[in-house]
Amino acid sequence: MDNAVSVTQLAKNFVLKKRDGIRWTQTQVKAVDGISLSIEKGQSVAFIGPNGAGKSTTIKMLTGILHPTSGEATVLGCIPWKERTKLARRIGVVFGQRSQLWYHLPPADTFELLSKIYEIKKDVFESRRDMLIERFQLSEFLDTPVRKLSLGQRMRAEVACSLLHGPEVIFLDEPTIGLDVIARQELRELIREWNREKGVTVFLTSHDAGDIQHVAKRVIVINHGRVVLDDRVSRVRRQYLSRKVLSVKYADTPESISLDGVKTLKESGHAFRFEVDTLAVSIEKVMSEIMRIGSVVDITIEDPPLEEVIAHIYSAPPAAAAGDEAEEEDDDGEA
């Protein structure tokens, strides 16, 4: 299989200096602790994890900015930290919290400058630029200084910038951070379109479950510097769909529920939230039990949101990262 990204046992340690009285003590922090993964060309992958999990460090190693402590990686056949400039022509990078646009100049000027930096042929540049302007709807603010753009407009221009040189892989580090709902949807749509139509490999990090759900087909979860889950987004959801959340409101205080596979998540007054493992107990049984213990005023049944699924994965303790409990987690879903 043709891989856009292959990573083997990649690790990065940082030295953390701490002041202990007047002495400085050094401790090694494992930001990335031996991750291995491969991404086929044209895939869209969400690379997620809690803050400090090692996401950005990994992206920085894969884009050639950081040297790893150990391990190997190739991106489009290049070793990123050794062939940074060569690789730079073939990849696009967007850091949601940093701008590549010139603040006082309109986006059109930055496009022009990037065409020189990437040494793009004039006709290629012009046709690609015009296409991006049309697709990303940039024409209305193309000649407005960046400082006067809204964040949504700016981010569209940012992503367009990183596609100008026709990259084969695009790394997006929290591209939707700070965007409103509509701007976020628009940007997701654009990224997905680019992935499907142009076959650009997408490597995305985000804290937004919606980004993952709408853009990526595969999700890699990293925590404490290790890969704790690597699966299709749809399957991850499905695994957790065996759990249902029931919100029940009683007319008065009901008896307590005692059924295997039913967990009380929240209780306030006469309202309850139960989590039901439908593999352990049938919904029918649970429903009749709920009806039996008290007089029900209102009831709703929901699937857990992807966000909760992610939170559940994140909350696995560090020792579990690649060990027993991570496997247990898999079993949970597949059982």
Place this chain on the structure above:
Amino acid sequence: MGKYFYIALTSIRSRLAYLAEVGSKTIFLFVVLYIFLCLWKVTYAETNQTSLGGLTLKQMLWYLVVTESIIMSLPTIATLVDQDVRTGALAMQLVRPMSYPLNMLAQTSGERVLSFALNFFVGSIIALIFVGPLDLTWSAVAMFLMLLPLSFALDFTIYFLIGLAAFWLEDTTGLTLIYSRMTMILGGMLIPLELFPEGWQQLLRVLPFSAIVYGPARAFVTGDWHLFLSVFLQQVVAIIVFTITIRIVYNLALRRVFSHGG
């Protein structure tokens, strides 16, 4: 090389977006030049000399126009590098097919050339009003035009190194302050080297500061060939030395942590 030239042009264009702010500095230039004109007038009169340190009063004021324009056109090179390192913005620069030091050189040089031109223009008007035109020779202008870009390049290498210190130090503003004050005083911004004590002059001529400020300004007002050659040589040697140092330090720095946001 074309891309770096274009970066410099873009930097000028960006700078033009807030020209008023750039221009407001020239008010300060007016004040400084006027005060020093008065001081030198008194000095020349009191000492009954027509020439001090080899310069007439007219040459002295034009010398000040050049030195002040050089100093006041200084872009915040070290601060820019320091911030890029500290905030992790450097990452954005490194994912491009270009060299970060050359990019910074191009960007800040564009800014500096524009700022120098503006300062020099205003300074010249002030000098023309107060002391009249300088007896310029074409060769002096040519010498000046050769020394000035090298002066900027040399100044850049030192500030860039100070900025890189952010990889190791918590704060580089102290270093920047010390270096900038040394350039002003030891570089001969206000007083030409000839008026320093004999013993000092030898030392000051070897230090890089004089190659940045004194050299180009003196060549401009005197058109002295000997001076030109020695300053030119001094600039080239210093640039080579500092460029090699940057290469070493920069490569070391890139292997260091920058975990911001990671």
